Amino acid sequence: MTHDLTASRLASASSNAAANSGWWRDAVIYQVYVRSFADSDGDGVGDLRGVRTRLPHLARLGVDAVWLTPFYVSPQADGGYDVADYRAVDPLFGDLADADDLVRAAHALGLRVIVDVVPNHTSEEHVWFRAALAGEPGARERYWFRPGRGADGAEPPNDWESVFGGPAWTRVPDGDWYLHLFAPEQPDLNWDHPEVAGEFASVLRFWLDLGVDGFRVDVAHGMVKAPGLPDIGRGAQATLIGTEPLPFFDQDAVHEIHRSWRLLLDSYGDGRIGVAEAWAPTSERLALYVRPDELHQAFNFRFLNCPWDPAAMRTVIDESLAATASVGAPTTWVLSNHDVVRHVTRYGGGEQGLARARAAALLMLALPGSAYVYQGEELGLPEVTDLPDGARQDPAFHRTAGQDGLRDGCRVPLPWSADGAPYGFGEGGSWLPQPAGWGALSVEAQTGDPHSTLELYRAALELRRALPGLGSPDAGPLGWLSAPEGVLLFSRPGFACTLNTLDIPVEMPSPGRPVLSSAPVETDGRTVLLPPDSCTWWAF
Template sequence: MTDSEWWKSAVIYQIYPRSFQDTNGDGIGDLKGIERRLDDLKALGVDAIWISPIFPSPMADFGYDVADYCGIDPRFGTLADFDALLAAAHARGIRLLLDLVPNHTSDQHPWFQESRSAQDDPRRDWYIWRDARPDGSPPNNWISDFGGSAWEWDEATGQYYYHAFLKEQPDLNWRNPAVRSAMLDVLRFWFERGVDGFRIDVLWHMVKHVDLPDNPVNLDWTPGQPDYTRVHQLHSTDQPEVHGIAGEMRAIADHYGARVLIGEIYLPVPQLVGYYGTAEQPGVHLPFNFQLIGAAWNAPGLAKMIAEYEAALPADGWPNWVLGNHDRPRIATRVGAEQARVAMMLLLTLRGTPTLYYGDEIGMEDGEIPAHLVQDPREIRDPGIGLGRDPVRTPMAWDESPNAGFSPADPWLPLHPDWIARNVEAQRGDPASMWRLTQKLLFLRHEHRALALGDYHPVDAGGDLLAFERRYEHDRLLVVLNLGDTPQGFAIPEWAEDFTVLASARGGHDPALLSPNEGYILG
């Protein structure tokens, strides 16, 4: 592995900046807060941080509606604050990734304001404008991911514009060369400042079918399912031309060296792996693999999923794994507090680059958000079907002081209910805590190239057990995990009989008989 491939052995830590650390007393996290907590992240052992959007924004979707791609929203600080954070992170050996939102802008972005001013404005074609159908209805049947038609009527200019998400988030027209040029300059701007890479928001959405035909109707849709699933997004996402754009972004990243591009792509594995690109035209380094987020949590199913993913990867494609993010329920809520420890062990021992969501290292569960405190526009627009994202964005708990050390003011969202006991300071002092387990696992990844870079080989186990070997040259480790709530016997392979326990999920010592929710790393 060369330095330019640092991301292969790295553990990436996602920060939702509104909820990480507030320093100015407004109840919202900021860049100075992230800088203040870098030593905590260094002590935990992460290698890189990915920060959700911090660009100037009206916050219709909390930063995913960008009004200026080359600035910092005052809520989070200034460009000088960002430069200071970047320098402080690099001084500690921590890389920094930004969240790029290239599919759409805010409707307050100057580009859209100009585009919306008149049909003959030079920037009209920077966005996707179309005439109404003869009956005045939208141009096609495409549905916003936030519910309702994806087309918004503009009375002043007499056309509809397309928005895959909120109407305040009009989609850019990436078929326009001027749009491509302007957005690729955004990458160069931040690479010149020294950022180490980008997570690219909704990469698979960025190009639409040139003729904008109706999407096929989903005949299996039933009331109570998300509105956007009433159609199959055949023509509004995952178009062949998007791979050329990913290739252009990759060429820019490669030009700067030691940079990484991670693509947010919610697609089945056979389509997902296409975003690695080809030898002639590489794509993103890591198309995000979200399978663990939605998988049924059982050993046979996970073993099959891992094997199929490994088999689908192109020859030079490096795998990656994610347990949670700012959009999906937390792992401790999905599988329970005890099994979340096993899940963390799985995430940090599989082959590939893991991304760790803030708060999972202390076992945070989804927060409880009273109706009058709901902030998420998705929940407000489509309530009651479980798509609200506020519960997974609650503030980080650092200690038992007021507001958990997050802010001197009332936080923008309520803290998780057990924050007085479940916080970083309390867990750092408890050898049996989730934080200490996570720290131990990250230490082992740094100590053992078998964990950081080694091959993956499944090991027969049976029952509720998932077992596999990680091997790098002469470094050889065995991982065995009990995904169930009953004791499970395990026949240790002959080649591992002399191994000792390097880590366990619950402090056990007998890998031949795993207690419920137990896991071991042997070496």
């Protein structure tokens, strides 16, 4: 079941512009958390040269593109999502020549490159914010500076809370307060100011001219705030994100920004894309970000957050497909990323969690649309839950009432070799400690093992290219078929997928010829015994 993946990718990349313009509709995109992927200089932190040296792993895996988390100049208060200079590479990760080399090397392997852009906020060390603190005329208008409430302005301007916990406002020595929906080191930009829009249009052109194929837009739902910055009237606001309307997220006016960015991307004329990290209360609201004149994709966090329950999964799949179809866009599917607990652990951990994670991966890759793979999920990595407090760097860990503070656990550097720590990550240790036994999960240990999670992903991605009923949103509708309780069964042209969510085997009529399964499957051609917590692909 092997073939020359690099050659096939290069052939695809050389097709006509019309075909290239839609490459993202069924693409599998691999997220690289740069500081934890591969370290080339022995300082214990991953870097761009390290990513470049490991690109062959991604080519062999069979993905279409790589998304890189921020590598820009930053004091690293929030893992690089506090940007001080959007046009320069932080020395921690290399230099601009390394970025250029990485893009060229990826393209030579037939891989496209998507980079993060962080438009909701800057670093406190950005030249604009330093000018604002220094009191330069007009500088504060690029951010949200406001006088406080109460006696002597000693209370924050409103009751908004930081996503990371605590108030969303910090007071400066002259008495004003500034808004930061995340860490205090990340002041929110005021997109009502024309200089902000002009600056980011220039930033996008800078990286597009260097050759990147698109942008993942961080906090794409947060760039516009409700007029008057009204109070919310309740606490625990982080728990409302993506479930209820909020005056600082998913405001209608944010779509004008994304329309202007789509025009910019389209002006390059060769399939450059924008991907929204957007949280919205409903699938219908999320679909607005991918209307024909806005961004190309939006992460489907409802699928990520769906419990291991067949009814819930079917509902999320149906509603997601219906919402994106209403605007003519494909759906994107994702199970893990750098901000959430890895799905092996979310699904229960241990052998059961891994079995469910493997099954969920096949389910995701069988659905119509585009899929995202977070680094290490192809190895079946679990969340590292026992990191010492002194090693943690997630700002949410050091604040209260915000996110769970466990994001460091999904960011532990990857194991490449079966040797002892740092398991081929680099020669100088790793910025977060890796667990004992990590080598058994390494790329080296799993390569060639037909039962490994890595080889399951490789086989799945190869089949996804070969079978027209897999992935492509244009290959025909998804139809649900009758199945025993606890089992999901859907078909597409020439293909079917079964998911057994139960912890016991289930017997049912065979849907066809099994071509790939997350666990050994028994069939006599007429009936099949589906293993517990498993997913199987069928051809007919």
